[in-house]
Amino acid sequence: MTHNELKYIQSLQRGKFRKEYQQYLIEGKRLLKSALELGVELENIYYTDSFKNENLSFIQAIEQSKSNFEQISSKQFEKISTTKSPAGIAGICKTPKQIEPDLKQTKWLYLDKLSDPGNMGTLFRSAAWFNFTYIALSPDCVDPYNPKVVRAGMGAHFGLSIHTNFELSQFSDSHTLIGADQRGNDVSHFKTPERFVLVLGSEAHGLSSTIEQNIDTTISIKKIGFGESLNVGVAGAILMEKLSS
Numbered sequence: 001m002t003h004n005e006l007k008y009i010q011s012l013q014r015g016k017f018r019k020e021y022q023q024y025l026i027e028g029k030r031l032l033k034s035a036l037e038l039g040v041e042l043e044n045i046y047y048t049d050s051f052k053n054e055n056l057s058f059i060q061a062i063e064q065s066k067s068n069f070e071q072i073s074s075k076q077f078e079k080i081s082t083t084k085s086p087a088g089i090a091g092i093c094k095t096p097k098q099i100e101p102d103l104k105q106t107k108w109l110y111l112d113k114l115s116d117p118g119n120m121g122t123l124f125r126s127a128a129w130f131n132f133t134y135i136a137l138s139p140d141c142v143d144p145y146n147p148k149v150v151r152a153g154m155g156a157h158f159g160l161s162i163h164t165n166f167e168l169s170q171f172s173d174s175h176t177l178i179g180a181d182q183r184g185n186d187v188s189h190f191k192t193p194e195r196f197v198l199v200l201g202s203e204a205h206g207l208s209s210t211i212e213q214n215i216d217t218t219i220s221i222k223k224i225g226f227g228e229s230l231n232v233g234v235a236g237a238i239l240m241e242k243l244s245s
Contacts, residue, residue, distance in 0.1 A: 018145050023043060025090055027081060027089070036061075036062070036065065042067045042091045043092040045070070045091045046072050049073075050088055054088075055089075098163065101136065103171070107244075109236075110168055111200055112202060114202055114203070114232070121150065121152020123233055126233070138165075138167070139165045168197070176195065177216045177217075178198050178217055179199045179211070179219070180198070184220040185220065187219040196243070200232055
């Protein structure tokens with residue numbers, strides 16, 4: 001790996017360059033395996049000698065695939081890694097091209113100004129599990145291809161249709177807009193509409209005033225114990241399960 005290649009990969013840690021190059025980095029055997037199994041287009045795969053020795057069959061599968069690959073030193077890998085304990089394997093993925101949203105899809109998840117990458121990744125993972133495969137993000141959300149979001153998503157990105165800088169009002173004429181709010185109706189008694197968007201607000205402020213003006217109805221999770229509130233990642237998973245059943 002040349003010095004320029006190293007600098008290029010390091011630049012993908014910043015949203016500005018991920019957007020410019022339309023690429024993002026994934027790390028770890030599980031993410032690489034998911035990407036390869038789902039046919040994700042990888043620009044290149046990098047691994048260390050020690051990783052290869054411990055995962056010979058996996059590396060052989062990579063070397064027999066159509067993917068470009070390169071063995072690099074552990075010191076080089078540490079410089080491109082975004083984790084404290086590098087796994088020894090990483091890949092560069094193409095960011096999916098933004099396409100017009102398919103508003104014919106009946107079930108969407110909308111995230112309003114979500115700022116925590118761990119929460120976003122967790123919600124992506126839950127969305128994949130409960131088949132909320134169409135996701136829209138408001139302006140001012142954290143970058144969905146931020147390394148922390150990608151790690152927390154555990155491969156969910158590869159099967160989701162993610163739309164950024166999306167205004168909720170685009171759904172107003174086609175879907176029922178359901179906001180998550182502690183003051184809302186108990187979701188256990190809620191009848192799921194045929195076409196709907198589940199809207200989750202930011203960690204600190206909940207649904208913004210602009211979003212609230214567009215919401216058709218609000219739902220909540222009944223508290224049977226104690227505590228101030230649920231983490232948005234946890235609440236989102238519960239609501240997605242309830243609305244899917």
